[in-house]
Amino acid sequence: MPVPTPVPIPTDTLERVRKRVAEVLALQVAEVRPESRLMDDLGAESLDLVELMYLLEQEFGLRLSREDMSLSAQLGIPEEEIHKDEVLTERALVALREHFPHARDFLKPGLTRRHLAQLLTVEEIARGVQKKLGT
Secondary structure (H helix, E strand, C coil): CCCCCHHHCCHHHHHHHHHHHHHHHCCCCHHCCCCCEEECCCCCCCHHHHHHHHHHHHCCCCCCCHHHHHHHHHHHCCCCCCCCCCEEEEHHHHHHHCCHHCCCCCCCCEHHHHHHHHEEHHHHHHHHHHHCCCC
């Protein structure tokens, strides 16, 4: 099953997300690029992600759930087919390799769902917001 075509992200949405990410992480907006990984590149921690979700809800006037921002939701694969006992399935790994070609070496058998947070980029957050906005 092919990975769904990514939701297009209007420039305004991406810029608003970048500003909120910079605010949460006490960075300059110029330091927050679309391809920046929140945890590995920008130093975000799990509590920062919770605060970011709250600020994005305020910014865009919507309700976000953890699932809205999850990479599994972005891949269009049902949650029960993403992992078995927290370890990613081969189907999930194939979809992730297609979605994140730059991370092919990282996406090896035995990877758990917790590792997925390391792939979360500013662009993926903006895509999740845009999808929730329904555009």
